Amino acid sequence: MTKQKLETCFSPALFEAEAHVDSIVVILDIFRASSAICTAIANGVASIIPVSGIEEAREYKSKGYLVAAERDGFVLDFADFGNSPFNFTKEKVVGKTIVYSTTNGTGLINLASASYLTVIGSFLNISALAAWLIKQDRNVLLFCAGWKNRFNIEDTLCAGAIADILMKSSLFDSVCDSTFASIDLWSAARNDLMGYIEKAAQRKRLRDKKLDDCVEFCLTPDFTDKIPVLKNGVLVDNLQ
């Protein structure tokens, strides 16, 4: 069996679309878009329409959709809620289609849309996601959202945690420095993730904006075994 290639990308500014047309791209935006999307899918949302622009989100709202939209962590005035995973409760989302616009996550989904398949990863679905990736027999790119094109710690740690499982399966090969670095950062952090995450600038930003109630939840492994996948431009449960 030929080993599949595992790569990690630390920032949208480093993404090479043409290198990944044949790969499964795993989008990681831990604080908070991918954690929120995993929560919504876990709680039975029918589908999530990712949109980039504020105006597009506003138009959907005027058509009666539920709209989750924020910029820099703050809910836009016309939106129903922002992107804290705690907004996406079963009561609010089950069976619904939600329009979702975030600072960063939506842009990544668009960037990755030319890949073989785009899925959403987080600590919340990490074991199910890793097991599923191992079964696919296909190249994988772990795509960290970062922050304003910069490297960030939280997405890298999640990439490292996933990469650690995939590499241990012996079904993947990597000659990607980012992958090895992310595994070693995960090793440094895994025994005290809540302590380690204090190093992350986004941890501080969320605290300063009093948006950090969900930090511990976003770092919780295996809240769900659902894997959000992009089908025809819309995020749905992989098994749907």
Add this chain to the structure above:
Amino acid sequence: MTKQKLETCFSPALFEAEAHVDSIVVILDIFRASSAICTAIANGVASIIPVSGIEEAREYKSKGYLVAAERDGFVLDFADFGNSPFNFTKEKVVGKTIVYSTTNGTGLINLASASYLTVIGSFLNISALAAWLIKQDRNVLLFCAGWKNRFNIEDTLCAGAIADILMKSSLFDSVCDSTFASIDLWSAARNDLMGYIEKAAQRKRLRDKKLDDCVEFCLTPDFTDKIPVLKNGVLVDNLQ
């Protein structure tokens, strides 16, 4: 005393020139440009003219300059030598002006040229460089060359080693995730740097091209206390 800001950039594709007009930018291209430049300055080269293009290097050659020029690790046919630090012996370089064109390093020097000051860092001059940076009372950016715009391990480790010293001085502050990640990677690697570097793709590339005789040297701390600095577009000894 106000603390100075320490930041780390993992790739030229992530460099934000306007954010660093007031900073000292330390260029790190461990395998092998910055190690070679530090060696040349240590061995008494009068100055190094960094050029980007092959044609520019060829023109200098026709005017009688000593030219170091390579692409992807291989010496160009018209050049006197490539960028192994072992080329820049005292016998060859003392008192001379050398024209230097590399795959990656020269481009970085141009990118950083709008900063307050550009210096060249490597393991070879690490203690002298860190001590000098601490004295400058100025923001510092550790600028990793990476490889074809990608993150790489060797430059990040050197950034981490420098950042570790600067942060321990208590004269610097950082809210930069890349800085903290590089320090932790350095911690993981420092006790067996030659073993750790096996993870680096560039280590493998140099071995495949039989250009890896200088790897151990490039990872040797404190071969010199000289600091190459960019003055009027030319690299010279900082004390010159």
